[in-house]
């Protein structure tokens with residue numbers, strides 16, 4: 382049974398509406414975001430944002446950096462105002478979930494409701510539903526998929542080679558966005574809406590069908606020969622990533638080639654996985670300082686792409702601190 386659960390007081394009066402089942406909302410309420418008064422301190426606060434919102438030709442509103450941002454600088458940290466259980470779409474009649482979506486939006490505190498109403502919604506079904514579909518991020522909590530709206534972050538436009546990366550912290554229900562490259566003032570801040578490993582035609586098709594625009598980012602605008610080279614690199618990245626799942630038997634040069642391919646492709650956030658493989662293989666081979674070097678970069682990038690609670694982050698930290706104590710180092714000595 383799906384219902385709307387709303388809290389006016391959540392996140393210091395920002396409020397939240399959640400469309401889900403009673404037992405799922407009960408388990409969400411156990412999270413520090415709801416149960417620990419200090420968990421959200423410093424979240425949803427932005428005294429002087431490092432960007433300005435403006436109208437951009439052919440792409441609606443967007444965010445332009447108003448100061449130099451360095452890789453790793455925080456751009457946003459916000460809680461959702463709406464969370465919709467993915468299963469509700471399959472289980473309810475269209476009319477029913479439309480009603481529930483409206484109830485969820487209407488139950489928000491007035492200031493928050495205004496933020497939701499100001500969002501752009503690609504005209505498809507209904508004004509509330511369109512705003513949710515255009516702006517929601519998919520996230521998973523306790524193996525349940527939710528679609529969540531973060532109105533401030535929803536202003537970020539797409540680029541296939543973005544300068545910002547994001548992750549979701551499940552404990553505090555907080556969506557973090559950080560610069561993944563240095564960003565100069567006057568540059569638009571962008572994220573990717575899709576898996577950036579996809580080749581050109583797949584990317585164009587997905588962006589046009591789901592978000593209704595023809596991507597004209599620098600990668601999608603390359604000369605056809607350069608575009609072909611990019612697609613070939615992406616194919617090779619996929620093949621190497623598949624092979625490195627069995628990293629224990631892979632040569633270090635393979636992970637180093639992956640790092641280089643990611644750099645050529647300007648895929649900054651996913652580069653962390655290549656450094657992660659390079660650190661593990663170096664550790665297996667007893668290369669002490671190489672292990673630390675690769676692990677440190679994997680941590681720096683992984684923190685921006687997976688977040689600080691990711692399991693691999695704990696292991697990488699241990700590897701960077703003391704490679705000789707890690708299981709991969711000890712396995713070599715057996």
Ligand SMILES: C[S@@+](CC[C@H](N)C(=O)[O-])C[C@H]1O[C@@H](n2cnc3c(N)ncnc32)[C@H](O)[C@@H]1O
Nearest residue numbers: 439440441442501516535536537538539592594
């Ligand atoms: C999440 S909203 C982003 C903010 C939006 N531009 C606004 O005015 O609020 C997604 C919508 O922005 C537009 N958009 C995002 N990235 C774009 C891009 N690279 N080129 C053109 N339009 C883009 C599309 O209309 C898309 O459906």
